[in-house]
Amino acid sequence: MTSPVFTMRLDPDLKEWLETESKRQDRSAAYVAKHAIRALKEQTEAKAEMIRTAMAEADKGVFISEEKMTAWFEALGTENELPEPEPDIFPHQA
Structure with a gap:
């Protein structure tokens, strides 16, 4: 072809x-x-x-809050690094 x-x-x-x-x-x-x-x-x-x-x-509506992301990001590269944050914002269930 x-x-x-x-x-x-x-x-x-x-x-x-x-x-x-x-x-x-x-x-x-x-x-x-x-x-x-x-x-x-x-x-x-x-x-x-x-x-x-x-x-x-x-x-799905599952997110990580700005506060947790900011704290994690600011701790990167420091002696007190935080683990990756877990979702803490979930959709409202009726």
Whole structure:
């Protein structure tokens, strides 16, 4: 199966970087560009999944109070480091 052809315009500095990088890798510019686009796609999808997961977790309504987080953060790197705080804010149950 052949891949469809895709063309694009690049700024001169980006084109120069792509050509230099492709020579460094001993690959074609198309190969380097394809792998860069694939990496960006995977990164974007991973970020979206992390956001979905964080939103679902936040929707549960269980949080650590600002006071506990501040105390923990301020103790980092000191002789009196605190353990990571546990959630102390829970949703109201009817």
